[in-house]
Amino acid sequence: MTIEIIPVPINKEIENDDKLADLILKAAPKIQDNDIFVVSQKIISKNEGRIVFLDTVIPSLLAVGIASEYQKDSRVVEAILSETKRIIRMKNGIIIVETKNGLVCANAGVDESNVVNGFATLLPKNPDESAEKLRNEISNKTGKKVAVLISDTFGRAFRMGQTDAAIGVSGINPLLDYRGKKDTFGKELKVTNIALADELCAAAELAKGKTLKHPVVIIRNYKFDESKGTAKSLIRPDDEDLFK
Amino acid sequence: MTIEIIPVPINKEIENDDKLADLILKAAPKIQDNDIFVVSQKIISKNEGRIVFLDTVIPSLLAVGIASEYQKDSRVVEAILSETKRIIRMKNGIIIVETKNGLVCANAGVDESNVVNGFATLLPKNPDESAEKLRNEISNKTGKKVAVLISDTFGRAFRMGQTDAAIGVSGINPLLDYRGKKDTFGKELKVTNIALADELCAAAELAKGKTLKHPVVIIRNYKFDESKGTAKSLIRPDDEDLFK
Numbered sequence: 001m002t003i004e005i006i007p008v009p010i011n012k013e014i015e016n017d018d019k020l021a022d023l024i025l026k027a028a029p030k031i032q033d034n035d036i037f038v039v040s041q042k043i044i045s046k047n048e049g050r051i052v053f054l055d056t057v058i059p060s061l062l063a064v065g066i067a068s069e070y071q072k073d074s075r076v077v078e079a080i081l082s083e084t085k086r087i088i089r090m091k092n093g094i095i096i097v098e099t100k101n102g103l104v105c106a107n108a109g110v111d112e113s114n115v116v117n118g119f120a121t122l123l124p125k126n127p128d129e130s131a132e133k134l135r136n137e138i139s140n141k142t143g144k145k146v147a148v149l150i151s152d153t154f155g156r157a158f159r160m161g162q163t164d165a166a167i168g169v170s171g172i173n174p175l176l177d178y179r180g181k182k183d184t185f186g187k188e189l190k191v192t193n194i195a196l197a198d199e200l201c202a203a204a205e206l207a208k209g210k211t212l213k214h215p216v217v218i219i220r221n222y223k224f225d226e227s228k229g230t231a232k233s234l235i236r237p238d239d240e241d242l243f244k
Numbered sequence: 245m246t247i248e249i250i251p252v253p254i255n256k257e258i259e260n261d262d263k264l265a266d267l268i269l270k271a272a273p274k275i276q277d278n279d280i281f282v283v284s285q286k287i288i289s290k291n292e293g294r295i296v297f298l299d300t301v302i303p304s305l306l307a308v309g310i311a312s313e314y315q316k317d318s319r320v321v322e323a324i325l326s327e328t329k330r331i332i333r334m335k336n337g338i339i340i341v342e343t344k345n346g347l348v349c350a351n352a353g354v355d356e357s358n359v360v361n362g363f364a365t366l367l368p369k370n371p372d373e374s375a376e377k378l379r380n381e382i383s384n385k386t387g388k389k390v391a392v393l394i395s396d397t398f399g400r401a402f403r404m405g406q407t408d409a410a411i412g413v414s415g416i417n418p419l420l421d422y423r424g425k426k427d428t429f430g431k432e433l434k435v436t437n438i439a440l441a442d443e444l445c446a447a448a449e450l451a452k453g454k455t456l457k458h459p460v461v462i463i464r465n466y467k468f469d470e471s472k473g474t475a476k477s478l479i480r481p482d483d484e485d486l487f488k
Contacts, residue, residue, distance in 0.1 A: 003451050005247040089486040096486060104402035106435075113436070114427045153436065157401040157487035158348035159409065160480050161419050161439030163446065175405050178454050183358045191350075192357070192397065192454050195405030202407065203447035206466055207247050210422045210436050222450055236404050242333040242340060243401035243487045 001221050007207040008216040014043040016051075021137035024216050031142045036222060037134070038204035040215040041152040041167060042114055044130050045121040052079055052120055066090070076110060079120055083108035088244055099123065102235045103167060104244065105154050114210075124150065127168025128230040135170040147171035147224065150231075151201035153210075157243055164205035166197035166231050173229040174198075195234060196224070245465050251451040252460040258287040260295075265381035268460050275386040280466060281378070282448035284459040285396040285411060286358055288374050289365040296323055296364055310334070320354060323364055327352035332488055343367065346479045347411060348488065349398050358454075368394065371412025372474040379414040391415035391468065394475075395445035397454075401487055408449035410441035410475050417473040418442075439478060440468070 008028045014020065020043070025031070045051060059067065059074035063081055067074035070093040077095075084097040088104055097108045101123070109123035124130045127150045135148040150168030155161075166174060174197030178189045204217035238244060252272045258264065268281070289295060303311065303318035307325055311318035314337040321339075328341040332348055341352045345367070353367035368374045371394045379392040394412030399405075410418055418441030422433045448461035482488060 003249040160478050161437045163439050163443050193405045195407050199407050199446040202443040234404050
């Protein structure tokens, strides 16, 4: 069956305490069971007030030092450090950290794009909870069983460019584990464990664009396992990671 | 506009010198301009005879050593080494290499899944050329302007599970560069450069599955830049990579 990637245009700048589920449902086509909502981190952050006015940030000495080394705004660096559990790599002006939620990404997800000048957005405090809350609201309002993913745009080791990945998950198992299943020749698959939620976010990004106003995308006709799972299970534990 | 991910079922085991374009077109819906064909590496490799009968492989001493350390088949390790430019990490039984084509991946893409017992597939010798050849054939047979991506399934640093990524590209710019463009607030985007070809391959994987016979997927209604580009431009150069 053809899988559909349906953009949901939202022509309103999302603000703190906007009724996000209502805005999404107003803009979306008629919801069906098993629709997967992929929602950009940016609008979740704005809706949750996870946004800083840079003029109010007082940079630490460390932030001032890093900023001067890399010609960055020390207030932005301070915002990054305040979201950071540990720095993984810092080189060529790039700051890769592990966030307090365990994500490895540039700038701890602190981002000045697509937000009013002088402000930066932070990642949601608990993106799995944000996804769960939105899913419950959409389910309650529509009576349909849906899944919600919160996506952000991350660079990768070894490869150029960025792809979207899931930082919040609700109502869908984010991994599709084939280990132990049989391939087309009846041989047991040994390693295949697809990062389904990341693939869904990457697919959704195709319909989002960065300069459009499509912060939400519905993926339809994709059969998924609704068993519990969170974005935490997409984070590779330290002892299994060869590159941290 | 809704983007479509259309699986193309091919119920024939692909062999050396099968007429792949004909088999794909026979199984596909009517082709339209701008259809993007995402083709699994596995069937390209089989079609190009990039398959080894393990009984004919004579393992080197190094291969025997690595294999005994990690309880692997020394003939498979030898096949991996023969595809390898350099070893990036070797730990916990995982062998991450840079292939002769510059890809960083586990086992140099050597894979015993979805192939007859006792054999392993190697990556195509030049996946960009493979993509170009298939694209020309499809274009010539249909009179339509199409793009072709060859995809493989890769693990990632920091994150669990695997996603599909592009190892061969023809007829589409694999990167979608927003740098210098304006965001929704008129601010210049500084870093966004989407790895479009990888996102397309990830989207296609959703319709492929590992245990199904959908080695080809068409992505339709996605507007793309057809300017020249190869999968090589998705490989991060050493001097820009923080994790090799």
